Amino acid sequence: MTQPASDKAVWAQRPERSSMPVLRLMVWLSLTLGRRVSRLVLYFIAAYFVVFAPSAKRASRTFLTRALGRTARLPDGFRHVLSFASVVHDRVYWLRGCFDLFEVKISGEEHIANLRAEGRGIVLVGGHFGSFEALRVLGERHGIQAKMLMYPDNARMVTAVLEAINPALADSVISLGRPESILHAREHLAAGGCVGILADRTLENANDANVRAVPFLGEPAPFPLGPFRLAAMLRAPVVFMAGAYLGGNRYHLHFEPVLDFASITAQDRATAITTAQDRFVDLLQAHCRQTPWNWFNFYDFWHDTPR
Template identity: 40%
Template structure:
């Protein structure tokens, strides 16, 4: 992710989130969904860089020239998942028809008393993970989130569900504190969720093939998994239209502790394997991709390499900072 994109101005911030929350709560989901059309049109017209990034990505994933209608559908899909966030975070889970795949693999770890790392992405809705509270009310989902980086979303979470807000692991802490918090959650048998597809400026990352060209993926989450020896499951909450989602879990790593000398090759293999699975699901649900910037742009400043000891400490904070959705909601 380029520094220039991170500096894109917010287009509403707290007010935009408050507005969509209010419409959803008081007007109902049906009324709010009607309003998504003018919202989509506004962003389609006003947000040129995001519109161009959308068209570039869609051309890759659809393997054809993307039309303006494709871009509008892409924006509308994102807006729909943001609206649904209001209901998912407020515990109104029964509004949604969620098909779950791979739940047996997750149950196997949890029944053995093992905590797990759930590695997600900005593909689909990560909040749909909340339906796990119906399947495993005995297990807590802890999300790594930089509260200070997105205060509007933090306020929304506090207002909608203070109980969920209390389970957030704040990525604004120093690196060792974050790793310790994750380790304590894993040791307690919890699920710890992170988004692992965005590498920020200066963050240690590795390049892997993705949709026809190499893209940068952050190293820190995989380093945490290797150091803690925690099992990793990939999680994809794919929006299928209306009130339908597919929540897919894929076992990815069984949680072996990797000796320091072997971490470089092992992390490279894991990141490349993750990019392959991410590409698979992106092709299956192309309009669910919510990285509205040039995902394949990467610097040559040395950040896209194995992490140094200093980056090992700072890395988890950078990884957590990618949890909140940038792009059209924060910046539009």
């Protein structure tokens, strides 16, 4: 059921700052001119948003000041937006299977390999951090089919353009909020697949039972419990995933175990869920400090409340 506007978080109420013609133009330039030349346009796009998106600029400065441990300056904000633009731009090439364009380092691959050897499905939890599409590199190596659990209404125009690039994208998404969502996720995990979900953004009120305030970069922030309740329901192992963009054509994929719900009893489930969430937030915080330009929540993550 769709939530009324009054119950949705601020980030969910904001219109997308883009247009279909501009997005299609960028895709055409990317595929026609190649990655190196078309990347030049990103600098103008980043400059535009730094100048004409004041609320996003303030949110970026607030986050970067926390993550860097010093006052963020204008060049920091520009680098933050440019990293976001670069990751979005590179999705075109990931989706086209142009993996040879990138230099990718993988840490923690053994965690995935061990679970795969046991024939187990995996719940990958990440944040709006770096590139989820870079996971396709690991999928190619291990024969993993990863499906993303997501709200389909978010970034509809971008998704439409990317589906035009690679129609298989539609098959890699399981829409949340539908009666059959859990069944599809369970079937995919039972077949040894992976499902990914982003666990750093919530639609609910900060006082809702589905949200928990967890210390994050110096102050409690609202994080959704839903992703970990879902993993507990599916009795699946949870692995943290972050695909950090390091500039140029370099990416670094990180995989770290969070918690395996297969052995958790019903009476211990609530405690295990909060333990898993704490572990996720700790890992996300560490990566935000290590490569802060990769966290792409351009709103006041700590203080925004539903309107």
